Each structure stands twice: as C-alpha cells, then as structure tokens.
Amino acid sequence: MSTAQAQSPAPHTTIADLQSFERRYTNLPFEAILKQDILRLGLSFDGKALSGIEFKTKDYFIFTFDHVPLAEQSEEIRFRAPEEIRLSGGPFSLAKTVVSVRIDPSSPYRVSTTDRGPALFLGDQFLADVDFPPVPAWYRHTTSSGKSPGEIAPVIEWGYLIYLTVFRNCQYFGKDEECAFCDINHNWRQQRLQGRPYTGIKSIEEILEVLSFIDKEDTVAECYTITGGSVVTDLQKKGETDFYFQYIRAIEERFPGRWMGKMVVQAWEKADLLRFKEAGIKVYHPNYEVWDPELFTKLCPGKTRFIGRENWIRRIVESVDVFGPSHVIPNFVGGVELSKPYGFKTVAEAVKSTAEGLDFFMSHGVVPRFTTWCPEPYTTLSTLEKQEKPPLVYFLELLSEWKRIFEKYKLPTPPGYGPPGPGQAVFSVSAFMDVIGYEGRA
Structure with missing residues (x-):
C-alpha cells in the first residue's frame, strides 16, 4: 500500500497556530505543545543535516513509528534518521525537549x-x-555471534532506557486479532524485506552479553524494559508468563538491582505477577490502549477474545496490590479514539471518553500514560480507510485532562520515566512527563 492510501494529509501548522495555542493553553508548557505537534505530524529531513556527524540512528526497537513505509523512504533518509531529536532555544526560548523521530517527508517540520x-x-x-x-560508547562492540548491541539491547529516551523487545512478533495475527493500530508484525516484515538483521526471538545469552557491556561502560541508562508481542499458545515450548519470566530472572540474577526493571506485557492475574515482583520487576505496564468499550472491542480484537475488557480492567486494578500505587502504568494510544471508521466524530467526545478512563484508573492508584498515535501504513486501520492525523487541539485537551486528573488525586511522578517537567523530561513519544509539576504561566 502506498503512503497516499494509508493516510490523508494533515493540515499544516503555522507559527501563528503555535502562538495561538501558547496563549490558549497557559496550563501547558510550550515545549509540550510543540512536542505533541511534531509527534502527530512527523519530521522531514534534509539529507545534508544527517551527513558528517555521528549520532545514534533509529533502532526500530518495536514499532516503525514512521508515517511512510521503509521502502518509500529516500536512500539518504532510510535507516539514517536519528532515534530522537532534542530541541532548544529558538524564538520560543525552548528548554531542552526530547522528541521521538517519526519519518514523514510531507511534514511541515523539517530538520536542516x-x-x-x-x-x-x-x-x-x-x-x-x-x-x-550520542552513540553510546558500548555500541562499538559486537556480540559473540556478530550482532550489534542496538540489535539486541538498544537504548532510547536519550540513553535513559534499555529497551528489550525479546519477542518481535505478536501471536495476535491478522486483522481479526491484531490491535488495529499496531504494526509490530508489519515492522518485523519491513525490516526483513530491507535485508536488515532483525532477530525475532532474542536469546538470553546475547542479552546478557550486551548488558555486560552496558554494566561496565555506561552511566546514563537507569532502567530496562522487557516486552514483546502477546503469546497466545506456546513460544519455545513455554507459556507466555514463563517465556517472559526467564529473561527477567536471568537479568536480575546476573545484575541484581543494577537497573530498574519494567515489563510491558498483557494483563496477567495477580498470582502470575507475584513471582515477577519477587524476581525484581518494579514497574508493570499492562497496556490498555483505548477506554471506550465498543472501541476496545473493535480496535483490540485479540485482547477482547482471549482476555476481555472487564478482565483486563480487573487485572490492572488488582496488580496495584502487587507492585504498589503509581507502579502500574498502562498505556493509552492517544488519538486512536478519532480513527476511522469506528472512532468518535468530535474531539470533545474522544477526550471525554479517555478522561473517564484516566479518572477511573487514577482513583485506584494506577497512573496511565499515553503515547501519540502514529497511523503507520500497514496497520489494519490504515487498510480500512485513509486515516487523518488527530488535530493538535485533541492532544492539548488530552494533556490538560491528564494533568488535571493526575493532580486531583495527588499522585507521585510515575517511576521509570526519568525526571519530569519541561527541560528535564526524556520520555519521547508523548508529552505527559513534560507537563508534570508545571505551574502554568500568566
């Protein structure tokens, strides 16, 4: 499918638009406003801006997060774009702001x-x-099997987080099971078609080898995330919880307490979670994706079929008993509530729905985060209809509601995401960390 089929072009933002939003949303730092707009519209690059300097390129650690297929990217951009960019200065006097890179040649935001x-x-x-x-010094090594560290244990969030996608596929397969917005399986196929080494199931030995490089040479990374696709049957003759547990046990036995352990997996029963807590996992992300019951069914058919919405909610709430308040952090896919053909017709309806979910979870000590929906070309949604990128006002309303509800329940800063606030936050795929603690402006 071509890019033109995958999504409709978004109206281009102007400086006047940004100035207007800055005046309107005084509760949000301008850094968050700009960050959300760049995430929704993507980035274009002048090839010359990428030449002559060394930097960490995109490792495609789990999803593409690109608005166009790899095959349609120019030779000077494909696999040469940075993982993230950090903005500062300029006419808005930006504090340092880290933003995930999402390739879109049609974006009005251009790095030159x-x-x-x-x-x-x-x-x-x-x-x-x-x-x-920067390229971490330990990226210069290769594993005993000849693989690059970025293939096995890449870092993101300006080096803060080691991202271990140990299973790079998902057993929710095809449009009748895959989450309709997710491109984990499509990303794997694109990488392989481009001739890239892209290990489907990572070995414990290779992960431990790269972690040994990090342990000896790195002073930036503070957390690791264990994640991957859902396991419906067996994987390597193990059920889902046993498959993921083997990695956590190996890491914590070899490097006890060296980094904060997080896991992004399905919603599991409390009895299954206890051993992960005992092994050393501190933060649990049973991603919920979308609050509305009908949208959950339409957009998450596999999760609906194998676990179900009510079970998923119950398991999230009960997991607070295991990991503690603020240590359970399910993700919402911000903006997918407006996707066609199933989504809400207005921004107000979409924000109201998600705010209801945020309030429910936060009232139970759960701190949901959100990522910025990226309409990647090969997902189920993009094959159903042309997807319009949500308007910036949606993300600013959602950020405002997230901040309001977070402050209403006086919740602590969620652990494992680095420092909060403008100029400090390193979480790069939404601005929820950038708004924490911001007191507003006149």
Whole structure:
C-alpha cells in the first residue's frame, strides 16, 4: 500500500497556530505543545543535516513509528534518521525537549543544516536548535555471534532506557486479532524485506552479553524494559508468563538491582505477577490502549477474545496490590479514539471518553500514560480507510485532562520515566512527563 492510501494529509501548522495555542493553553508548557505537534505530524529531513556527524540512528526497537513505509523512504533518509531529536532555544526560548523521530517527508517540520549545525524549521521559519542523540560508547562492540548491541539491547529516551523487545512478533495475527493500530508484525516484515538483521526471538545469552557491556561502560541508562508481542499458545515450548519470566530472572540474577526493571506485557492475574515482583520487576505496564468499550472491542480484537475488557480492567486494578500505587502504568494510544471508521466524530467526545478512563484508573492508584498515535501504513486501520492525523487541539485537551486528573488525586511522578517537567523530561513519544509539576504561566 502506498503512503497516499494509508493516510490523508494533515493540515499544516503555522507559527501563528503555535502562538495561538501558547496563549490558549497557559496550563501547558510550550515545549509540550510543540512536542505533541511534531509527534502527530512527523519530521522531514534534509539529507545534508544527517551527513558528517555521528549520532545514534533509529533502532526500530518495536514499532516503525514512521508515517511512510521503509521502502518509500529516500536512500539518504532510510535507516539514517536519528532515534530522537532534542530541541532548544529558538524564538520560543525552548528548554531542552526530547522528541521521538517519526519519518514523514510531507511534514511541515523539517530538520536542516545551518552554519550552527542542525536546526528545526516550520516551513521556512527557524524554530529551534537540534541535537542528535550520542552513540553510546558500548555500541562499538559486537556480540559473540556478530550482532550489534542496538540489535539486541538498544537504548532510547536519550540513553535513559534499555529497551528489550525479546519477542518481535505478536501471536495476535491478522486483522481479526491484531490491535488495529499496531504494526509490530508489519515492522518485523519491513525490516526483513530491507535485508536488515532483525532477530525475532532474542536469546538470553546475547542479552546478557550486551548488558555486560552496558554494566561496565555506561552511566546514563537507569532502567530496562522487557516486552514483546502477546503469546497466545506456546513460544519455545513455554507459556507466555514463563517465556517472559526467564529473561527477567536471568537479568536480575546476573545484575541484581543494577537497573530498574519494567515489563510491558498483557494483563496477567495477580498470582502470575507475584513471582515477577519477587524476581525484581518494579514497574508493570499492562497496556490498555483505548477506554471506550465498543472501541476496545473493535480496535483490540485479540485482547477482547482471549482476555476481555472487564478482565483486563480487573487485572490492572488488582496488580496495584502487587507492585504498589503509581507502579502500574498502562498505556493509552492517544488519538486512536478519532480513527476511522469506528472512532468518535468530535474531539470533545474522544477526550471525554479517555478522561473517564484516566479518572477511573487514577482513583485506584494506577497512573496511565499515553503515547501519540502514529497511523503507520500497514496497520489494519490504515487498510480500512485513509486515516487523518488527530488535530493538535485533541492532544492539548488530552494533556490538560491528564494533568488535571493526575493532580486531583495527588499522585507521585510515575517511576521509570526519568525526571519530569519541561527541560528535564526524556520520555519521547508523548508529552505527559513534560507537563508534570508545571505551574502554568500568566
């Protein structure tokens, strides 16, 4: 499918639009406003901006997060874009703001080279200076089997998080089971078609080998995430919980307490979770995706069939007894509530629905986060209809509601995401961490 079939072009933001939103949303730091707009519209790159300097490129650690297929990206951009960019300065006096890179050649946000180095432009107007993420020193190694560290244990969030996608496929397969917005299986296929080494199931030995490099040489990474696709039957003759547990046990036995352990998996029963807590996992992410009951059924058919919405909610709430308040952090896919053909017709309806879910969970000590929906080309949603990118006002309303409810329940900063607030946050796929603690402006 071509990019044109996958999604409709989004109206381009202007400087006047950004200024208007800055005046309107005084409860949000401008860094968060800009970050959400770049995430929804993606980034284009002048190839010259990527030449002559060394930086950490995208490892495609679980999803593509790109708005166009790899095959349709230009030779000077494909596999050469940075994992993230960090913005600062410019006419809005931006504090340092880390933003995940999502390739979209049609985006009005463009990174180009200048006399001072890479810079972000909105159309022809300069917006900010740009830093690219440094290459960790331990990336120079290769494993005993000849693989690069970024293939086995890449880091994201400006080096803060080691991301271990130990199973790079999902056994929810095809449009009748896959989450309709998810491209984990499509990403794996694209990487393989491009001739990239892309290990489907990572070995414990290789992970431990790369973690030994990090343990000896790295002072930035503070957390690791164990994650991967859902396991419906068996994988390597193990059920789902046993499959994932073997990695956590091996890491914590070899490097006890070296990094904060997090896991992003399905919603499991409390009895299954106890051994993960005892093994060393501190933070649990049973991603919920979308609150509305009908949308959950339509967009998460596999989760509906094998676990069910009510069971998923119950398991999330009960898992607080295991990991403690604020240590259970399910993800919402922000913006997918507006996707066609099933989604809400208005921003107000979409935000109201998700705010209901946020309030429910936060009232139970659960701290949901959200990522910014990226309409990747080969997902079920993109094959059903042309997907319009949600308007910026949706994300600003959602951020406002998240911040309001978070403060209503006086919840602590969720652990495992680095420091909060503008100029400090490193979580790069939404601005929820950027708004924590922000007191507003006149």
